[in-house]
Amino acid sequence: MTADGLQLIVMGPPGSGKGTQSVALATDIGAMHISTGDLFRYHERSATSLGDQIQDFMKKGDLVPDDITIAMLKDKIESLPDSMGYILDGFPRTLNQAISFDKMLTAGNSKLDLVICIDVPERQLENRLLRRIVCAECSLVYGSHVGGEYDEYCKNCGGKLQKRVDDSDKEVIGHRLKKYMDLSLPIIDHYQAHGILHRIDGTGPVIEVTTAIKRVLASTFKGTLSFNY
């Protein structure tokens, strides 16, 4: 079922499944999936000048500075066809990013429709990240591998599967999780105050989380969106 022009955010800590859920949802509703992390990794891989500027931040699990992040996202959104909706994954990560984004939308006579926050307790996240592998080409996430064994190539695009550099070191993982815990609360409060935040329990199987998100969307956009669960 498609929904012209819906502007959604899926947020959650690293390892919460926000990427997996955003991709599934974007496919279902015909929106563009925009992951700031994927965009940055694309620039790193392609060795663009932006890639050079950001690689140290990414490797250490630090946030890329707000001005760089916001400018990149603005470019990406402006490149979309007018009626194309999108799902933002991994943005905003600071209150400043959220406020700048509100201003950008207001200036374009537009607004956010909904923010989904996927909650997973911190103690489960480290394990998920240590087990996660991703496709180097299309960024598809493969949940877990046991004892270092995993397929070599992506079932989606044939790209090489690998561990992300920032998922390979417990210290870097800890740093990213702490950053999220420190910075996400004001963002959550901000969207709560705007009445557009919905929190979802992200501890269950992927399909259950997808269904819970679809239920929220179906009840929020009654008449516009419906799903076959």
Ligand code: ADP
């Ligand atoms: P995860 O949620 O697993 O940490 P992402 O792919 O969303 O993965 O982000 C990976 C890295 O990309 C972050 O650690 C950070 O360095 C950078 N990044 C992504 N999105 C943002 C953002 N909105 N602001 C600043 N840095 C970002």
Ligand code: ZN
């Ligand atoms: Zn792939």
